[in-house]
Amino acid sequence: MSSSVQTTIAPYDQSVVCEKQLLSEAQLDKAIQEAAIAQKSWAKVPVEDRVAIVTKWMGILDSEKEELGKELSVQMGRPAGQCAGEIKGALQRCRYLCKVAKDCLADQPRTDTETPNLKLAIRRDPFGVVAIVTPWNYPYLTTVNGLITALLAGNAVVLKPSPQTPLTAESFQRTLETSGLPKGLLQIAHLDFETTAKLAADARIGFLIFTGSVAGGKALAKAAADGPGFKGVGLELGGKDPAYVRQDADIKWAAEELVDGAMFNSGQSCCSVERIYVHASVFDEFVKEFVAVAKGYKLGDPSQPGTSLGPVVSLASAERIRKQIDDALSKGAKNVIPDDLFPEAKAGTALVAPTVLVNVDHSMDIMTEETFGPAIGIQKVESDDEALQLMNDSHYGLTASIWTDIENADSAAAFDKLATELETGTVYLNRADVLDPALPWTGVKDSGRGVSLSTLGFDQLTQPKSIHMRLRKA
Numbered sequence: 001m002s003s004s005v006q007t008t009i010a011p012y013d014q015s016v017v018c019e020k021q022l023l024s025e026a027q028l029d030k031a032i033q034e035a036a037i038a039q040k041s042w043a044k045v046p047v048e049d050r051v052a053i054v055t056k057w058m059g060i061l062d063s064e065k066e067e068l069g070k071e072l073s074v075q076m077g078r079p080a081g082q083c084a085g086e087i088k089g090a091l092q093r094c095r096y097l098c099k100v101a102k103d104c105l106a107d108q109p110r111t112d113t114e115t116p117n118l119k120l121a122i123r124r125d126p127f128g129v130v131a132i133v134t135p136w137n138y139p140y141l142t143t144v145n146g147l148i149t150a151l152l153a154g155n156a157v158v159l160k161p162s163p164q165t166p167l168t169a170e171s172f173q174r175t176l177e178t179s180g181l182p183k184g185l186l187q188i189a190h191l192d193f194e195t196t197a198k199l200a201a202d203a204r205i206g207f208l209i210f211t212g213s214v215a216g217g218k219a220l221a222k223a224a225a226d227g228p229g230f231k232g233v234g235l236e237l238g239g240k241d242p243a244y245v246r247q248d249a250d251i252k253w254a255a256e257e258l259v260d261g262a263m264f265n266s267g268q269s270c271c272s273v274e275r276i277y278v279h280a281s282v283f284d285e286f287v288k289e290f291v292a293v294a295k296g297y298k299l300g301d302p303s304q305p306g307t308s309l310g311p312v313v314s315l316a317s318a319e320r321i322r323k324q325i326d327d328a329l330s331k332g333a334k335n336v337i338p339d340d341l342f343p344e345a346k347a348g349t350a351l352v353a354p355t356v357l358v359n360v361d362h363s364m365d366i367m368t369e370e371t372f373g374p375a376i377g378i379q380k381v382e383s384d385d386e387a388l389q390l391m392n393d394s395h396y397g398l399t400a401s402i403w404t405d406i407e408n409a410d411s412a413a414a415f416d417k418l419a420t421e422l423e424t425g426t427v428y429l430n431r432a433d434v435l436d437p438a439l440p441w442t443g444v445k446d447s448g449r450g451v452s453l454s455t456l457g458f459d460q461l462t463q464p465k466s467i468h469m470r471l472r473k474a
Contacts, residue, residue: 011077126154127206136164201227234450239398
């Protein structure tokens with residue numbers, strides 16, 4: 001039987017950050033019911049008024065971002081100086097969602113009918129109560145994708161945060177209610193897995209959003225399917241995101257950008273760059289530049305101003321990453337960053353050194369299975385076709401990036417061909433590991449299903465209703 005108390009452990013020093021009481025099934029039932037009752041009134045609030053509340057909330061969150069960033073750093077280990085930036089990014093997404101909400105939620109007239117006395121429209125109705133299960137690695141960024149869209153669309157939300165970052169969910173509730181969000185509309189639910197599955201299955205939940213592992217997504221999707229009704233499920237899952245550096249790329253710039261794409265947040269992002277393919281003609285030059293940048297990281301205490309790379313989230317995660325690296329080394333890979341350059345990265349700690357492996361291939365987990373750490377494999381290729389085959393050789397399909405001289409006509413054509421044939425939800429040119437709220441965030445294969453952000457995000461969190469109006473007798 002699981003404990004009724006959830007303990008959050010700081011990744012850096014293994015101290016206790018906080019303890020939270022887990023909800024019982026009866027308490028969860030009450031939370032869902034309160035959300036459902038509050039939603040009935042919220043659905044009648046004009047979209048403009050919902051936007052005004054969220055806009056006021058954004059000002060509060062912005063004013064608190066430094067303190068909230070420090071709180072986040074303690075919970076999940078990212079350097080404190082980088083955590084406020086996550087909140088700034090979340091606010092950017094919210095500004096876009098507020099900008100497009102009214103148009104996305106307004107009735108959409110349809111005039112393409114052969115019957116002149118008909119007036120047709122598509123209306124978007126809220127589902128009612130949306131359940132959102134969030135991850136620890138970017139708890140502000142990932143939460144707003146569903147939470148703010150759901151609220152603007154007229155839904156209530158039951159928010160189940162990661163056990164690693166429970167305080168972020170409580171910050172959402174406190175600041176939103178201070179901004180005028182009706183009490184009861186946003187319920188925070190600290191749950192064990194069994195009770196989370198009951199949340200997913202509950203008939204009062206109109207839609208479920210899960211961000212996390214493939215295994216977790218499959219389990220909650222099954223729980224939702226086994227429950228009454230046929231609720232929608234949005235899954236934002238893992239990735240093994242590739243990059244391809246073509247022979248005409250700006251090598252120094254590409255290396256700098258790709259180190260950041262691979263190492264930021266200790267590589268703990270679903271869209272981190274996790275494997276790199278480099279044309280043989282520039283391979284040595286690229287590896288040299290990449291290693292030079294990676295060596296410049298300072299690994300250590302995330303509360304210290306000079307730290308640029310903090311611990312991974314847990315001792316277990318660090319052990320799993322080291323095991324993946326050791327597997328590659330045992331099969332012939334070579335680590336081109338000296339072991340003694342980062343003495344802080346010791347066994348028994350959550351500090352993992354930046355690791356750059358060459359002589360890699362797809363027989364190694366480092367090139368095929370999600371790493372979620374500051375380790376990267378760089379593989380030499382002879383052509384675009386070889387790069388494409390290897391990039392698509394994955395059960396994931398979240399993002400991929402191409403690095404080339406787009407001003408060259410042949411390179412532009414090559415990029416267009418690669419972008420068409422890559423099996424991913426997002427294709428980047430000369431950038432990586434970034435989202436734009438105007439574009440849909442989606443994955444294929446084991447990277448998930450459904451969509452968040454962009455105007456399409458409102459479609460996911462509302463139910464279409466067809467409106468037929470006959471104006472007069474035929």
